[in-house]
Amino acid sequence: MKRTLIAYISIAVVSGFLFLGFSNYKTGSKESKLQLQSEILKLENGYGYQIKLDNKLIIRQEFIPILQGKKPFTTSQDAKRTAERIIYKLQKRESPILTIPELRELKIPEFNLN
Amino acid sequence: MKYIYNMKEKVNHIKMLTMASLTLCLMASCSSDDDEDLGNWTDKSVFDGSPRSGSAYFTIGNIGYSGTGYDGEDYLSSFWAYNMDDDYWSQKADFPGTARNAAAGFTISGKGYIGSGYDGLDELSDFYSYDPSTNLWTAIATFPSTPRRSALAFGINGYGYFGTGFDGDNDRKDFWKYDPSTDSWSELVGFGGDKRRAATTFTINDIVYMGTGVANGVYLLDFWAFDPATESWTQLLDLDEEDDYSIARSNAVGFTLNDYGYIATGTSGGTLRTIWEYDPSSDTWEAKTDFERTSRQDAVVFSNNVRTFIGLGRTGSLYLDDLEEFFPYDEYDDED
Numbered sequence: 001m002k003r004t005l006i007a008y009i010s011i012a013v014v015s016g017f018l019f020l021g022f023s024n025y026k027t028g029s030k031e032s033k034l035q036l037q038s039e040i041l042k043l044e045n046g047y048g049y050q051i052k053l054d055n056k057l058i059i060r061q062e063f064i065p066i067l068q069g070k071k072p073f074t075t076s077q078d079a080k081r082t083a084e085r086i087i088y089k090l091q092k093r094e095s096p097i098l099t100i101p102e103l104r105e106l107k108i109p110e111f112n113l114n
Numbered sequence: 115m116k117y118i119y120n121m122k123e124k125v126n127h128i129k130m131l132t133m134a135s136l137t138l139c140l141m142a143s144c145s146s147d148d149d150e151d152l153g154n155w156t157d158k159s160v161f162d163g164s165p166r167s168g169s170a171y172f173t174i175g176n177i178g179y180s181g182t183g184y185d186g187e188d189y190l191s192s193f194w195a196y197n198m199d200d201d202y203w204s205q206k207a208d209f210p211g212t213a214r215n216a217a218a219g220f221t222i223s224g225k226g227y228i229g230s231g232y233d234g235l236d237e238l239s240d241f242y243s244y245d246p247s248t249n250l251w252t253a254i255a256t257f258p259s260t261p262r263r264s265a266l267a268f269g270i271n272g273y274g275y276f277g278t279g280f281d282g283d284n285d286r287k288d289f290w291k292y293d294p295s296t297d298s299w300s301e302l303v304g305f306g307g308d309k310r311r312a313a314t315t316f317t318i319n320d321i322v323y324m325g326t327g328v329a330n331g332v333y334l335l336d337f338w339a340f341d342p343a344t345e346s347w348t349q350l351l352d353l354d355e356e357d358d359y360s361i362a363r364s365n366a367v368g369f370t371l372n373d374y375g376y377i378a379t380g381t382s383g384g385t386l387r388t389i390w391e392y393d394p395s396s397d398t399w400e401a402k403t404d405f406e407r408t409s410r411q412d413a414v415v416f417s418n419n420v421r422t423f424i425g426l427g428r429t430g431s432l433y434l435d436d437l438e439e440f441f442p443y444d445e446y447d448d449e450d
Binding site: 067 | 210
C-alpha cells in the first residue's frame, strides 16, 4: 500500500514538473515573440513605412503595395494600419505579402474606390 | 478482511488513475490549444508558410525582382524587390497577368520582363514588361508560338531571347527573339541542341551560356555558347566531360560573378545543393562549396556580376530572410 502510494506520488510529482515544463514553454514562446517595429516615413507627397526586425530594416515601402505606379499612402494612419498588418502576419509566421482584400479591409482608400 | 482491504486498494488505484489521466488530458488540451494560437515555433525562420516554387526573377542594377510562383495552394501574382546594397524588401505593383508559376524572367535595357508559365490549367504565352522607374507593368506582344512553361529566357544587347520549355505535351527546342523597339517576336534558327525544359543560362562578357534541363526524364549533358552579335550557337564540352563532374540537372539557377559562370541547386532525381563554377577560358568546371541551406529546386537568384544572392523561395511570398550571398573565393565558414 505504502509503496503504491509512493509510486502515485512520484507520478504526480513528475506530472507536475511536466506541467510546469509546459507552462515555461508557453512563457518562453511568448517571450520569443519577434522584435518587430514599424516606422512611418514622411515622404514628399505622402507616407510610407518601414519594418524592422531586431532593429534591422527588412521591409521599406515608399509606395502602396500591389498598386501600379508610385503612389504613397495619403495619410500616416493608412501607412500605420498597413505596417501593423504586416507585423501581425509576421508574428503569426505568415508571409508579409499583402493582398487586395486585406488592403480593402484596412480601409486603404485607393482600394475602396467602388 | 484481506479481500476487502484489496478492494479498497483497488478503488484507490482507480481513483488515482482517473485523476492522473484527467490531469494529463487537461495538459494535452492546453497544449494543443496553444499550438493553434501560437503557430509552429520550431522553425527559426522569421517567415514561414507553405513552399513557393517556380517564381520568376530578374536583376536590374542593385535590385533583384521576383514575383509570381505557386505556394502549394494558390498561383501567385505578387511581386517583390530586394535591395542588394541595403538588404531590404519592398512589395511592388502586382504582376498584371494571370497568377502563374514556371514563368520566364529576363532584363532588356533596364526593364524587366516576365511571361509564359502555367496557371494550374494551361500553359501561357502572354508577356509583360516592368519599368522600375515608374513601378508600372505593361502588356507586350504575346508570344506567337506554342504557349509553354519552364522555358529559358535571357536579355542581351537590347533583345530578349526565349526558347525551349514544356508546352503541356512536349518539350521544345525552338528559340525566339523579342525586339522591344518594334514590340515583335521572330523565330531564331540554328540551335542544334536537344529539346528540353527547366534549363539554365548565364552570360559572361556578352556570350550567353546555356545547358542542363531535362527531356523525357533524361538530364541533358550538352552545353552551348550563344553569340548575340552573330546569333549563332557553338557547342562546348559536355557536362560529363570529366569523370568527377556532376553538373547535369534541371530547375537549377545560373548566374555570373566576376566573369565566371555558375550553375547551382536544382534537381536530378533529388534536390541538389551543389554549385559548379564555369571557366570560359578553359571550358572547364569546378565544384564549389555546397549551398548552405536546405536543397531545393526552382530557387531564385539575384546577380549583377558583382554580388549574388540565392534564395530558396520557400515561402508564400519569399522567405525574406532566406537569401544567402554567395562568395565563391572565401573559405567555407559554417558560423556565418
